Amino acid sequence: MNAPVEIWNMSQLRHVNFHVYGWHIGRGLHLPDPPSDKIVIMENLQTLKGVRNFKCDEMMVRRIPNIRKLGLSYPGGDEDIEYGDDYCLHNIERLQKLESLSCEGYGRSALLQKLTFPHSLKSLTLSMYINRMEDILEKASALPLLQKLKLKGGYFTTGKWETVEGQFPSLKYLELGLCKGLEWWMTESSHFPCLEHLRLYEVSLMEFPAELGEIPTLKSVRMHHCSEESVISAKRMVEEQEDLQGEEELSFNVSVILKKHCGENGFLITLANRNFTVEIDRY
Structure with missing residues (x-):
């Protein structure tokens, strides 16, 4: 399902929770790219769950500074990474109020290695095939509030x-x-x-x-x-x-x-x- 581009103008929006029943390639809410000519800071947005192929670039971090719950899915394969489509997951670390993160996408082991976590995180759920579990556990073990x-x-x-x-x-x-x-x-x-x-x-x-x-x-x-x-x-x-x-x-x-x-x-x-x-x- 595709969300309308107008969603990025809803400054009072607090919660987006798209229910996905069971894991299936292609399921999830697809958010369009925000309009580049108008930047609306969605200070009230706290929940964004059930979102597919979410790109957390620097502009997105600025738009959702107070997000507390993120639920993301990335269907597809690691061949996307070869073409530079890593969805900027390293920027998740900059969401300093994020408390809950879930991320799924089998066949995306290289993508998962890009993930970084803010110290505010209390709940972390990852459902992916991870090449090196040791790396993820090392990152998670350092989170003081997890x-x-x-x-x-x-x-x-x-x-x-x-x-x-x-x-x-x-x-x-x-x-x-x-x-x-x-x-x-x-x-x-x-x-x-x-x-x-x-x-x-x-x-x-x-x-x-x-x-x-x-x-x-x-x-x-x-x-x-x-x-x-x-x-x-x-x-x-x-x-x-x-x-x-x-x-x-x-x-x-x-x-x-x-x-x-x-x-x-x-x-x-x-x-x-x-x-x-x-x-x-x-x-």
Whole structure:
């Protein structure tokens, strides 16, 4: 859907939220280029979501200085980058009041590498195939106010993710999905001082980091279609915490959803207890 060019003259506009049901190439609201002969600063605009192929050039940054929520999609392939069409995503860092950013577009790994983030960001959702997940996580880990991080798609070129002290100081919710190549996650409980919820979807860790069970704020871990090795080691983490805290006082719960072909009589089903629930995906 194409928005009328007159949208750039609506100085009182506060929210643009174009609902896209499911991801599909070509869906989303296309905004025309603003008229060059008249610059209207849209100081009241706070939300711009469901927008396709949004170009965040210097003039756009000037037009939307108070934007708080951005939801963008970039259908197509990385061949666009070869022709200079990078949509100026490095300028997103200059949106100093931005609190929530979501960006999707499979097949756009080179485009995603252009992204930069303002320190005001509290929520970040990226759904793209990312060539180097390590680079994105390094950028996200330095955001002082970030509370929610969701990353879907991508590849760990080193096979590991190693966190360090001082990263993710405010993160409460972490979700990693369809991340290829991640076998080892080296971390300490102090590296995620505020983490409350962890979600892993189709992540093939060789071992679930036991140190996560020592995070005092952690409330839940959810593992969906993860490797058998990671499920078994997550169970071992729960048992260690039960020994330390007692089963009744355990502060967090691990729930596991297995692929349907695992079968209800599989070994992993027998691991279930009060603090470690196991379900079969019926769909």
